Amino acid sequence: MTISYQRDVASSTAGGFTRLLFKWKGSLYKLICRELLLFQIVYILLGVIYRQLMSPAQKELFESVVKYFDAFLNVIPLSFVLGFYVSYVASRWWQQFLAIPWPDKLFHSIACYVEGFDEESRMLRRSLMRYMNLALILVLRSISSAVKQRFPTLDHVVEAGFMTTTEKELFSSVPANEFNTYWVPCTWFVYRLQEATKNGRLLNQYSLENIMREFCEFRAKCGLLWCYDWVSIPMVYTQVVTLATYVFFIFTIIGRQKIDGFNVQKPMRSGRIPLDIDLYIPIFTVLQFFFYMGLLKVAEQLINPFGDDDEDFELNWLIDRHVKASFLGCDILMNPERIPPMVKDYYWDKQDCPIPYTEASMHFKKKTYRGSADDMKVPEDKCHMVLPEIEEEEEDEGQKLSLTSLLLESSNIVTKIGLGTNSQSQGSLAPSKDGCSDYSGQSPLAYERSPALGHRLHQPGAWRNNGQPAGTWR
Numbered sequence: 464m465t466i467s468y469q470r471d472v473a474s475s476t477a478g479g480f481t482r483l484l485f486k487w488k489g490s491l492y493k494l495i496c497r498e499l500l501l502f503q504i505v506y507i508l509l510g511v512i513y514r515q516l517m518s519p520a521q522k523e524l525f526e527s528v529v530k531y532f533d534a535f536l537n538v539i540p541l542s543f544v545l546g547f548y549v550s551y552v553a554s555r556w557w558q559q560f561l562a563i564p565w566p567d568k569l570f571h572s573i574a575c576y577v578e579g580f581d582e583e584s585r586m587l588r589r590s591l592m593r594y595m596n597l598a599l600i601l602v603l604r605s606i607s608s609a610v611k612q613r614f615p616t617l618d619h620v621v622e623a624g625f626m627t628t629t630e631k632e633l634f635s636s637v638p639a640n641e642f643n644t645y646w647v648p649c650t651w652f653v654y655r656l657q658e659a660t661k662n663g664r665l666l667n668q669y670s671l672e673n674i675m676r677e678f679c680e681f682r683a684k685c686g687l688l689w690c691y692d693w694v695s696i697p698m699v700y701t702q703v704v705t706l707a708t709y710v711f712f713i714f715t716i717i718g719r720q721k722i723d724g725f726n727v728q729k730p731m732r733s734g735r736i737p738l739d740i741d742l743y744i745p746i747f748t749v750l751q752f753f754f755y756m757g758l759l760k761v762a763e764q765l766i767n768p769f770g771d772d773d774e775d776f777e778l779n780w781l782i783d784r785h786v787k788a789s790f791l792g793c794d795i796l797m798n799p800e801r802i803p804p805m806v807k808d809y810y811w812d813k814q815d816c817p818i819p820y821t822e823a824s825m826h827f828k829k830k831t832y833r834g835s836a837d838d839m840k841v842p843e844d845k846c847h848m849v850l851p852e853i854e855e856e857e858e859d860e861g862q863k864l865s866l867t868s869l870l871l872e873s874s875n876i877v878t879k880i881g882l883g884t885n886s887q888s889q890g891s892l893a894p895s896k897d898g899c900s901d902y903s904g905q906s907p908l909a910y911e912r913s914p915a916l917g918h919r920l921h922q923p924g925a926w927r928n929n930g931q932p933a934g935t936w937r
Contacts, residue, residue: 489773494760532718545758556765564684569677570793576670592789594648601645606692607769
């Protein structure tokens with residue numbers, strides 16, 4: 464049911480989107496045609512009655528009503544309300560599509576880990592996939608009107624071959640008064656897989672873990688589909704948007720009428736300037752109707768994609784596809800007779816594979832992108848390798864302490880405090896002979912981290928000055 468127009472917009476051309484305006488199925492015109500026709504009829508009738516049938520007193524009263532409605536018509540923030548609502552609904556619509564489970568990874572895992580093409584192995588693989596597709600059909604029956612019409616009862620599911628009579632009786636025996644039991648076939652899947660593990664029918668010790676990982680993902684998406692159907696967008700939000708849109712256009716039918724006595728020199732109170740031309744069809748109001756009512760109809764169509772609208776998901780086709788692909792992937796195509804023999808490929812031992820193009824696709828062959836700096840040229844006189852030297856300005860050690868020294872001394876203080884052995888300062892700070900500060904006596908700044916180190920000199924700038932110390936801390 465989803466309308467695909469990707470081929471029509473495959474290339475960006477002049478007026479590329481305009482060709483979509485002439486499609487009817489799934490179009491804007493199909494969505495709003497009834498509402499637009501009703502709006503036009505009521506608007507034209509009201510205009511004819513005002514111009515032809517009303518007395519002067521009635522016209523004066525009608526003009527007062529028109530001025531009142533026109534004055535407050537722009538108070539409704541319709542564009543903001545509709546824009547935010549449609550954005551939220553469209554995002555939820557896409558998330559619902561991503562929640563639809565696909566069995567491909569599961570049937571590939573089962574085909575890989577349940578080996579053998581004897582009758583019992585084939586029956587095991589097919590039964591496991593049939594259980595999972597049955598769980599999907601059961602959950603779709605409970606949320607989709609299209610699938611419900613295809614399978615009104617469980618007897619129709621049995622008749623279609625997705626469930627046996629015994630399985631139907633076992634499924635119906637499960638009490639389902641307080642919750643949905645679409646997951647019952649999943650328990651059959653788990654039991655058969657557990658039984659196969661005990662009988663040694665799986666390929667290796669990791670088989671059970673890998674199959675159960677894909678099973679849990681499939682089962683979780685089935686539950687997520689059911690939750691999307693259970694928890695809808697709050698109804699009050701939908702009511703606000705719907706009420707705002709319809710009330711706006713009901714007021715527009717009256718407020719946009721052309722009345723006598725107003726022109727370019729004398730505009731309406733709202734600032735709207737009635738033109739001299741007298742039209743029974745308000746062209747720009749109709750454009751407004753297309754935009755606003757069209758957005759509301761978009762949200763109305765996307766809010767539940769499990770129905771039978773033009774843009775709803777094709778769930779019945781999806782069921783057919785999943786069942787056929789599952790049986791092909793886990794059984795039919797695993798027949799050794801249908802596996803092609805291994806051969807040397809066409810490009811065997813060819814270092815540069817000459818991959819061909821058709822004449823129609825030659826213009827798609829492009830030069831390999833190698834990076835934005837690939838074509839950059841460095842001058843030859845700048846291409847010699849050198850060893851850079853770091854040069855720093857000399858600092859007056861008598862006036863400024865090096866950052867390294869400050870960090871070391873602060874770590875000494877923290878360490879000494881943590882050990883709880885720092886002593887009282889017994890000396891005073893005095894200048895040394897080389898111009899640096901010298902501590903006489905022990906203080907927190909002169910804490911000795913190890914008795915074996917003694918008063919080891921720290922020369923933070925020695926490696927920068929060809930081995931000559933810039934200053935000495937004791």
